[in-house]
Amino acid sequence: MKRQTAQRQAIEKVFRQHDRLLAIPEILAYGSRIVPSLNQATVYRNIKQLVAEGRIRQVKHPDLGTRYERAHKSHHHHFHCNGCNRVMDLPGCALKEDHIVPDGFVLESHDVFLSGLCDRCAGR
Amino acid sequence: MKRQTAQRQAIEKVFRQHDRLLAIPEILAYGSRIVPSLNQATVYRNIKQLVAEGRIRQVKHPDLGTRYERAHKSHHHHFHCNGCNRVMDLPGCALKEDHIVPDGFVLESHDVFLSGLCDRCAGR
């Protein structure tokens, strides 16, 4: 990608406007509002590039499949609401740092996926 | 499934012999040693039943796809070794119980996936 195209800029804008885990169809839908002709294949192609460039991070959610988010964000986990089906970021890390892995093991990365009901769906 | 077939028993035996997260091809491979004619479709059919009966649990690993383990096991997490590519159970829970989710949220379940190097692959 050496050229600044309207569709590429639109896709990046989508991530700025919707700062959360996004699926390809969502990116396409939001992006189409900016560039109506935007095509699914173009979304895939640009996302691939953005991931390669380290601007976007791919997250493979066990229940929701492959999603994407901006890469600059600090470490956080994802909460999936079973009520409204949205995924929200939970800042910080809920992992106990020590003694997670047995002696001799080297922990390189971890993913935590939480689910339940968000405040709205839990009702008041 | 109302009948005790050799293939069904073989599949259950595979889980007893290999007490860890297993993928369908693994179950097929190990099961074939017991019942050589064992077929992939039969593995899928029986696994589906076993999951429905609550004897086997399905785990959707973000990197490794769908895997299965015996359901009776107590809460644990999975460590994926990037060296030997095996997945091992880590007993206990490494999550901080309190304040994981914001006020008003109800946490129903969580999955923790760890990865790195196991003791063997980390070398000594």
Add this chain to the structure above:
DNA sequence: TTGCAAATGATAGTGCATTTGCAATAAATA
């Protein structure tokens, strides 16, 4: 033992996310 429905094996089919081929379009450079 026999008869029958459940289960299997082999294979084709499905659904889905992702990719590719290619002609048309449009950024960038001269």
Add this chain to the structure above:
DNA sequence: TATTTATTGCAAATGCACTATCATTTGCAA
């Protein structure tokens, strides 16, 4: 402004995990 070629849109193609079909086999109750 013209030229070049990366990028797009479209649609067909791919890969894959899983399911369905159906003739054959087999567990099991009579």
